Amino acid sequence: MTGARSLLRRAVGALRVSRFEAKIAVALVVAATLPLLGALFLAGRVAEENLALGLDPRVVDRLEAVPGLYGDLFQARKQLYAEQARALARGLPSERRKAEAYLRAALEKTPRLRRAALFAADGAVLAEVETQAENPEGEWREAPARVALPGGGQLVCTFAIEARYFAELGEARELAELVQGVDALRAEIRRSYVRAFALLLVAWAAGAAAIGILLARRTTRRVTRLVEAVQRLAAGDLAVQVDPGRQNDEVAGLARAFNAMVREVRDSRDRIVYLEKISGWQDVARRLAHEIKNPLTPMKLAFQQLEARFKASPVQDPAFARLLGEAGEIVREEIGTLQRLVDEFSGFAKLPEVRPEPAELGAFVDEFVRTSKQIGASADVDVVKASGSCPVALDRQLMRRVLTNLCQNAIDAARPRRARIHLGIARTRQRAVLTLSDEGPGIDRDLWDRIFDPYFTTKGTGGTGLGLAIAKKIVLQHGGEIQVGDRPGGGASFSIALPLTPEAVSAA
C-alpha cells in the first residue's frame, strides 16, 4: 500500500510541470502550430477547391449521363436488330425447306445474328437455324427481335450484343453513384477535412508540447538541482555538491562553477575556523608561558641561594649535602624542562606573520635538504620531482620550519632506526604539491581529524603537540592546504598544496 502510494506520488511528481518547462513547451507549441493555424484556415479552402476541381458539375453530369448513353446505344442496337429482322422477314420464302435455307444463308450474311426461328401461327416451329461459330466480338448476350408475319406466324431473330457493354455499364453506374454521393456529401467532406486537419493539428501541438516538456525537463531538472543546492548552501550546508552530468553546456558549467565555489567557501571557512582556533590556542600558550616563566627565575635563584648558603655553612652534614645535590639536579632538570616548554609555548604564541616571496618549490626543497645538517644526520632523504618548475610564493624561514617539524616527526617515528624520508614535488593546474612521507608506523586513520589540533600528540610526554599545528597554520597562511595520509607500502604521508603564482597558472 505504501509502495503503491509512493509510486503514485512519484508518477504525479513526474507529471507535474514546472513553470519553466511550461514556458518552453508553450514556446514550442506556438512555434510549431502558429504556421499550421494559418494552414488550418487554408485547409477548408484547399479542400473546397480540390472538391470543386474533382467534382466539376460538368464531369458529374457527364458521368451521370453515361448509363443513359448506354441506354441510347442499346436502343440503337435494338432498332437495328428489329430492322434487320424485318428485312429478313420481307425476303422469307413461304416454302418451309427454302425458308430454312434462306435463314441459314441469312445467319452467315447478317452480322451478330446468332439464331433465327420461324414459328407458325399456332406456335409450331417451322424452321430454326443457329450458328455455332464464335462471336467475333467476344462474350455476348442475347438480343431478340420479333417480327410478326402475315398470316399469324412469327420470325424470332436472336442477335448478339456485346456482354462487355453491360459490365462497362455496371462500372460506370458504380462510379457515377460514387461521384454522386461524394457530390452530395461535398460540404460534409470539406468540413471533415477541416476537422481532420484540426485534429491532426491538436495532435501535433500535443506532440510538440510533450517534446518541449521532455526537452525542457532535461535542462530544468539540472537547474532545479542547482536551485536546491543553492538553498542547502544558504541553509549552511557546505558539503553540498551538484552532479554536472555528462553534458558540456552552460548548465553543466554552472554546476561545476557552483561546486568549485562551494569547495572554496568550505576551504575558506575551514581555514578561518582553524586559524581562529590556533589564534585562541596561541593566546593560551602566551599566558601559560608567561605564568610558568615568571616563577621559574625566583625558583632557580632561591635554590641557588640555598646551595650557596649550604656551601658557606661551617657545619657540613654529608647526608644533607648529598640530598641537596640530588634535589638540585632534579630542580634544575625540571626547571630546564619547564623552560623548554615555555620556549616552545612562546615560540608558538609568537609565530611571525608570513612574508611570502617568489620561490621555486623544487629549488627550495633542494636547499632545505642541503642545509639541514641535523635532519641529514638522522635520516636518509630523497627528493623526487614529478614535474617541471613550480613557482610559488613562500616565506622561506617559516616553510623551513614546516619541513623541519614534519621531518622531525618522521625521525621520531622511526626511532630507534634511522629514518627514511621521501620528498616529492608535483604540480596540478593551479597548485604545487609537496609530499613528505616516511617509512615509519604511520598514523592511525582515526587520528587524522585531530592530528593538526594544538597540544594533540602521539609521542606521550615527549611532545608538546604543537609541531603539526604550527605547520598547518603556516601552510594555511600561505593560502595552501596540508593533509595527512598513508604512504603506499607503509608509513605516514603529508601533502602540502601551495597555490602556484598567477603567472604560472595563466601560462599553464
Added chain:
Amino acid sequence: MRHALPRRGPTARLALAALAIAVALRVDAATPEPLPTLLSARAGRMEASVDLSAAFPAGTERDFGNGLTNVVAIYVSVVPDGARSPVALYGRVVEILFDVWEETYAVTVKDPRAPQGVHQVLPDFAALRRFLSETRGVDLGPTRALPSSSYHLEARVEVNPVSREQLQRTREYIANPSAGTRTSGGTRSVLGAVASFLLREPDPGSDVHLFRSRSFAGSSSAGVPR
C-alpha cells in the same frame, strides 16, 4: 417561485436571435402539403394508405430513369393534434434502378417487415409513379396504442438522401483517394483516413417533401375523420 434568466452578453443575445430567426425561417420553409390518407384497422393494427403523388411529378421520370440507383425514403408518423412529437413512426426505403437494356424499373422495398428488401420489377414509369405515390400497407402499430385524442399523420419523403452505404463508400473513397493511381502520398492518406473517420451524415438535402393529413378521431373511434 420566479427564476431570473441568466444575463447574457450582446454576442450571446445576437446568436440566440439569429438562431430563432433561422428556426422560424426553416419552419416557414417546411410548410407541409396535404396528405390524402385512408386508415384501416386489420387484426388489431392500424394500417394507412397515403397518396404521395405530389412528391413524384411527371417530370421526375428523367431522374428515376437515369440508369443510376435512386433512393426514396418515406417516413410516416402519427402525431397527436397540438403536439410536436410523434407517437408512432413507420419508415420505408425504396431503391429504384432503371434497367437501360430491359427498360424496366427494378424496385427494392425495405421496411421493418422486410429489412432485406422485397424486389419488384415495374414495366414503366407510370407504374413506378403509381407504386411510389400510392403507399399502401403503412403499419402504424396496434390500434390501442394510437392517441386517444385526435391525431394526424405526417409524411416525409426524401428523394436520394445519402444512404449509409453511400456514406461508407464515400468514406472509403476519401480515406484512399489515390487508390489505383500512380500518385499516392502518405500525408494525404493519413489526412484522408482521419477525414473519413470524421465524415458525418449530412442533412437530407433540399429534395424533401413534407405532408400532413387531416385530423382523425382518437383510438376509441380509430380511423374516423373528424
